[in-house]
Amino acid sequence: MAWYREWFGDEYLELYANRDESEAEGHVDFVEKALGGAPGQSQPRAVLDLACGAGRHTAALRRRGYRALGVDLSVLLLIRGQVPCVAGDMRSLPFADGSFDWVLNFFTSFGYFESERENFLVLGEIGRLLQPQGRFLIDLMNPHFALANLNPREVQNVEGRRVEIDRWYDAASQRLNKRIRVVPAAGSARNYLESVRAYQPEEVTAGLRWVGLALDDLYGSFRGEPYDRDSERLILVGHKPV
Secondary structure (H helix, E strand, O other): OOHHHHOOOHHHHHHOOOOOHHHHHHHHHHHHHHHOOOOOOOOOOEEEEEOOOOOHHHHHHHHOOOEEEEEEOOHHHHHHHOOOEEEOEOOEOOOOOOOEEEEEEOOOOOOOOOOHHHHHHHHHHHHHHEEEEEEEEEEEEOHHHHHHOOOOEEEEEEOOEEEEEEEEEEOOOOEEEEEEEEEOOOOOOEEEEEEEEOOOHHHHHHHHHHOOOEEEEEEOOOOOOEOOOOOOEEEEEEEOOO
16 A cells, blocks of 8 residues: 555654644745735635645635635545545546636645656646636755755654654655654554655756646745755745736
């Protein structure tokens, strides 16, 4: 079974508990500045939170009046979030063409799939779902920063459980991998994997052009700094041309 069908459950939420509502509010602050301001008075923007997880960004957007909807493959995470949401695979999404003004993709959830074709299908779906002149945001790890700061071994105590994390980079596949071993106080250990393609900016830009999307800006963080090799994040903002 593919790693992303096994890992995204309660233990994932516990490991990433620092990714909270406060952080999501800061991300939405950035989105409003980078994509064009708060919702209009007459017709709030329709926004898709793509790979929304438990929906913390969806919730933050809805608190500000956006018609935000989350979509994720993990039904368990969607249930935990309790926001308007749909279960779906981001390679083939269950929405009509031009359904959204904005499509937002946070926390390095692009690059999950093994083949370039599958990953670029996600970009194609973003383009299909956007209205003409619709805006998108894709938030990725910066591969230069991630490799320079790679911690190969880490042990945490999470909710009374020992969590052992091993990280490595596979140069042949250009993927950053993380093996997570959860050892409870009683019972058997459970093992999970994360594996994400580490994309260079020019690779994603080429993919965007391939699906007919235009890149407007590259940012290095949600504080709004321009992207460079030492940036913490690689945040792509662009639009769908008419």
